[in-house]
Amino acid sequence: MGEMTKTSVKYCRKCKYSYNHSQTEIMCGYYSKTGLRRGCPIGMCDKFEKKGRKRKVKLK
Template sequence: MGEMTKTSTKYCRKCKYSWKHSDTDIICGYIVATQMRRGCPVGMCDKFEKKGRKRKVQLK
């Protein structure tokens, strides 16, 4: 968590709490992941956490 940041969909796509709803829509899944409300208005966020990289599965 950090300071309040003005957000856009590009910024939200990099957050670990974002869910891709369709090709164009992104939904904040903070409440589902933490069972707590975000507590900040839409367009301003202090809950941003960068997504971890997915590992590729190697077939033998």
């Protein structure tokens, strides 16, 4: 959690709370993942947390 930041789709894609609603639409899933309301207006966000990188599985 941090300070209020003006958001865009590119910014939201990097957030761990985002999910793909459809092939072209990205939605904020903060409520569904935490059970808490965001409390910030659309287009502004203070809940951004960067996604962790997925590990690649090595095939033997």
